[in-house]
Amino acid sequence: MRTLWDFLGNAVIGVLSLIPLGGVKVLVAIWFAFLVSLGFLLPRSYIYEGVPDPHWWRDVRYWALIVIALEMIPYLYF
């Protein structure tokens, strides 16, 4: 059991070691971009649900875009 576990564990770590840390950052950037695009796939009526005055600044998709863009900075820098 222990030998099998070690074998599987080493195999997984061996595969993951092939991914450079820069590649991990790219994956994170893709993940963040996916989240923003997810918001823009939703209908406008759904975004404004419950709002008496649908001004542009109440569009929470832009809120998400700003917050995610801010957070991507440290991930790209460090």
Place this chain on the structure above:
Amino acid sequence: MALSNIDLFIIAVYYFGVIILGTYYTRYVKSSSDFFLAGKMLPWWAIGASLVATDISALDYIAASGQGYKYGIVIMNFDWIGCLPPLVLAAFLFMPTLWRAGVYTIPEYLGLRYNKAVRGIQGLLWGLFLACNLGIMFWATGLMLNEFVPIPDTLLAGTVKAVLEPIWGDHWQIMFHVLLVAIAVGIYTSSGGLSAVVMTDVVQLVIMFVGSIAIIIIGLVHVGGLSGLEQRVLALGPDFQNHFNLFLPVDSPSPYPWPAIIFGLAFVLAPAYWLGNQAIIQRTLGAQSEWDAKAGTLFAGLLHALIPIMIAVPGLIGLALYYGEISNSDLAFPHLVHRLLPAGLTGVIFAVFLAALMSTVSAVVDSAATLWTRDIYKQFLAPHRSDHHYLTLGRFLTFFFVICGVATSPVVNYFESIYQAIQNFLTFIQGPNLALLLFGLLWKRANGKGALAGLFAGLATSIGLFTLQRLYHIFRQDDPFLYIAWWSFFCSTVFTVGVSLLTKPEPAEKIRGLVFRLALEDREVQEALAKRINE
């Protein structure tokens, strides 16, 4: 550390101000909905601030700055990638569906979506965790506050010692801090309910920001700015070369190699915490509109982006300035306060600790009372009582949990394993909890049998892996909680999907409005849900 008169004045103003503000909201509590969900009147800015204040406890200041001292900025992942992605998902997909469902708790939603057994088990697991965790939170922070500001024997001419020492012996000073927090939280939470908790959270968050920014500015001036900080830390030697990397290599001996951060934290623990933790999501369920629920969640994401800077950077500053002087990394933050801050600001930092502690404790107490009232008492013991009855019970339970937390807190000191057991218990339930919630909200084919199978499979996996780690050390890390969370989520997913596909789907009428796409397409769901809830 001795406090000056100006420090004591600041602490007193904060303490009594919070109690007065919290109890002010008692006038708005007329029903159980007012008490548990703030009458569904919370605006987005209060929800956002409250989400962050609830999340950040006083221990975070100590532990996160300690981890920053020890491992560097990798710890910031917990508040960046471990926070924003789940909050965006919550804002767009989860919160609107839960808000429309009109539920008070996550187990209540799971009960509507799957069956009563899932609701009962989830309610019991979360109810037990929240209630047991209170004693630990009280003790740990009482201990920390006492390290920070020991209570002198001569306080109030020795009366405090004379009263508390016969009850708690040598621990009377720690228990004084515990009582200080418990009295304030007990008063405003049991009287004002969620409104009081949220509005005091707003004030508490402002204090936390002011105090933290002050210590960072003073620290950075001493260390020569951000570039000076980086140069000083990197100059400490080869052990510190990864201190400014957000991702650590796979073979890193720290608990935070990048696969653990991505798979364990970003994909499992963080979404489970932000989407499935009752203490967190309750304020969103009390939003005055669906838009406020979404906007409040995203606003929390914006505020939370600043948190790692506030709690981890002091650890790095402590490393740069006092490496060699600090014996334990967890003492980095108190050491910094002791060495750098003038009179007045020390009082502000103490108020910051009190604020962080009170905001988290009040949220846990409020959520525990809600869970036990709605998911245990109303569901299984007394289903058809008046609304006033549940309101009274909610208030009683709030006080009861505070008293239990105070009474049980010294016990933690004698059984170190209790603390570890409660933390492990949370890791055990997070994976399956996320799987059930995720598939319940996003996949209409998931059914009650699949959910039960997934719940037990996830719990069995995490308990099994934990036991194997204890016996055979199967993971390379000493504390592989991130990996255990990932595998329990994975197994729970396999069983939920597999058993659901092998058994009958839920009737369309039962899951109407409870699955994201169905809620999105069907504008009549509110009526259907209101009818179902009243049944």
